[in-house]
Amino acid sequence: MSAGDRGKLPSHVAFIMDGNGRWAKKRMLPRKMGHRQGVKALERVVDACAERGIGMVTFYAFSTENWARPQEEIDALFDMVAEFADTRMTEYVRRGFRVMFMGELSALPDKTKDAIARISAAAKDNTGMIVNIALNYGGRDEILRAVRTVVGSGVKDVDEQTLSDCMYTAGLPDPDVIVRSSGEKRLSNFMLWQAAYSEFVFMDDMWPDFGAEQVDAVLKEYASRDRRYGSVKRIG
Ligand code: FPP
Numbered sequence: 001m002s003a004g005d006r007g008k009l010p011s012h013v014a015f016i017m018d019g020n021g022r023w024a025k026k027r028m029l030p031r032k033m034g035h036r037q038g039v040k041a042l043e044r045v046v047d048a049c050a051e052r053g054i055g056m057v058t059f060y061a062f063s064t065e066n067w068a069r070p071q072e073e074i075d076a077l078f079d080m081v082a083e084f085a086d087t088r089m090t091e092y093v094r095r096g097f098r099v100m101f102m103g104e105l106s107a108l109p110d111k112t113k114d115a116i117a118r119i120s121a122a123a124k125d126n127t128g129m130i131v132n133i134a135l136n137y138g139g140r141d142e143i144l145r146a147v148r149t150v151v152g153s154g155v156k157d158v159d160e161q162t163l164s165d166c167m168y169t170a171g172l173p174d175p176d177v178i179v180r181s182s183g184e185k186r187l188s189n190f191m192l193w194q195a196a197y198s199e200f201v202f203m204d205d206m207w208p209d210f211g212a213e214q215v216d217a218v219l220k221e222y223a224s225r226d227r228r229y230g231s232v233k234r235i236g
Contacts, residue, residue, distance in 0.1 A: 019182025
């Protein structure tokens with residue numbers, strides 16, 4: 001472990017919330033009940049991360065590929081996002097959290113877009129922990145969007161910073177650690193640009209079972225990792 005990272009808290013933890021469907025199926029419940037419990041897990045994880053002093057948390061709530069799901073499930077998910085924005089996020093704003101949503105939001109139902117716009121406006125002057133929700137988000141789509149912006153701007157001298165500045169996360173830290181629940185071990189088009197040096201933690205727990213205990217396991221695992229960013233191991 002490099003001296004700089006030993007025992008350090010990550011600044012940014014990103015979560016791929018997987019396993020809601022399997023959690024529900026095991027209990028013979030409709031898939032949307034799994035997502036509903038998933039929202040409760042998200043709330044527990046936000047609280048645990050805030051208590052432990054993490055600066056930014058990102059949650060993958062809906063991918064550009066998730067439109068292939070049954071319409072009833074899609075509608076239920078966007079209703080939950082609208083409800084979450086109007087209720088729990090209102091409390092987050094009171095607690096000083098910054099809230100942000102990344103993805104192609106124009107395609108979302110009006111009710112969800114309106115709730116997002118209201119809560120984003122209410123949080124605009126906050127300076128606390130950032131709660132970032134990825135909605136209709138795809139990593140390749142984000143990179144393409146950035147390339148198009150740069151090409152459209154006519155800038156010729158393009159470097160990494162130029163593209164980073166066009167990502168949804170411009171000016172924010174890359175995830176130090178990306179966590180995926182439910183035993184699956186892939187990125188599924190999540191934060192492809194930002195994941196360049198992220199640590200990965202794959203956990204067997206289904207997302208609806210996540211809470212403070214899993215957050216602590218992630219932090220312990222992260223603290224044990226040796227982050228070298230392509231350099232060699234430093235002694236001492
Ligand atoms: C993946 O599990 C989960 C999703 C695609 C949706 C995650 C969304 C939430 C937890 C709710 C989001 C709401 C707010 C308020 C941000 P899956 O359904 O693919 O599970 P499976 O692989 O077991 O079928």
